[in-house]
Amino acid sequence: MKKAAKDDFEHIFQKSYISHKSGKFFEAEKGYRKILEMKPEWGAPMSALGILYLDQNRPEKAKPLFEKAAGLTPPDLSACYQLGRLKQMENDHQGAIPLYQQMLEQQPEAGLIWNNLGVAYRETGKPDDAMESFRASVRFAPEMAEAWNNLGVTLDEQGQVEQALNAYQKAIEIQPDYVSPHLNIGIMLQKLERFKEAETHYRKVLESQPQNEIAQFMLQSICGGDTPPDAAPVAHVRSIFNQCAQNFESILVEKLEYKTPELLFHMVRPYLTENMEILDLGCGTGLGAVLYQPFAKSLTGVDISEKMLEKAAEKKLYSCLEVFDILQAWVFPVKFDLIYSSDVFVYFGDLEQIIKSAAASLAPGGKLAFSVEKLKDNLKSYELYPSGRYAHSQKYIQTCLNRHGFKPLALDSTDIRKQSGAPVKGFLIVAEK
Known part of the structure; x- marks a missing residue:
């Protein structure tokens, strides 16, 4: 040229x-x-x-x-x-x-x-x-x-x-109003039960983003209030499980001695028959799927976390897996004979909508089995704990089930996992539509 x-x-x-x-x-x-x-x-x-x-x-x-x-x-x-x-x-x-x-x-x-x-x-x-x-x-x-x-x-x-923590702090030193590391460090400190320090970081987030749902929710879980929110923000729950998907099973099973899927299965087992339409609600990585799969005509798994579903797919146990927001409309091609859910309802305070949706998605005589953390105060419906999870009273659970046409079949109080080395008390419930 x-x-x-x-x-x-x-x-x-x-x-x-x-x-x-x-x-x-x-x-x-x-x-x-x-x-x-x-x-x-x-x-x-x-x-x-x-x-x-x-x-x-x-x-x-x-x-x-x-x-x-x-x-x-x-x-x-x-x-x-x-x-x-x-x-x-x-x-x-x-x-x-x-x-x-x-x-x-x-x-x-x-x-x-x-x-x-x-x-x-x-x-x-x-x-x-x-x-x-x-x-x-x-x-x-x-x-x-x-x-x-x-x-x-x-x-x-x-x-x-x-x-x-050091890396997050470095990000904040460079950009003091950077929301993401403040939120990340707050959540990490809250897990370590360093609540006052966590609160400082959540308040920094809210200075820049007053409507940040995750910071508002986590702050309320620490500081309390007369009226807890109805549920954890969807983005927060998705983020938690997307981040931990890679190591989820090793952390939960080995470190936290998590046995809820097995315990819940043993309660449901007397009511299982062959060729059932089964929904694993909030399936995560599919920890309980191997137990239910032999009884399933089809086993559907739904979860809010894409990363968890990827790990569940590796097990090759599900007929169908899909991203699913539990509070949105439930649209499935079949009515289920069983819906089971381990350690999912703990991210929701108000369970009315979930139990109503479950009732509408079950065939007559269908079973609903789930776990919750135990709230000792039966005068309250539910309470948001500093863990960022909800606990529910037995009275509230029974009232919700009765209101939506469920007959309780079994209820057991047991340890559902460990937190900071101490057992966490919960309820395991099986009910029939």
């Missing part, structure tokens, strides 16, 4: 770029397209045009441009970055990984890319690779608060408590 022609292309590109940044999208698009007509394999205007379409909220037009520019030899790194981000927004984290790896071959000290790669690894169930990526990110971009927060989350998931 002659120098004059190259200079002309550069001039048009710079002029188009200035128009783009000034919001003159029509002029910018015209300029980028003019260049690509004359020089169709130049990645820079191709990528710039894609970014222009993103700025206009037209990702469907941007994506093919990024794909083409990222596939050039050498690839356009801006296009690789934008395509990686688009894929992650579409929840295609696996597809983003090779794009970021390609970038890091050329820019091995790009902290932002290491951070994005870490998120992709975390979302695809590769915690060790995620940890390595986030550590690289904070090494190359030590003032990047988001990377420190992500490192904290990964350390938290792997049970490295003090290191996680």
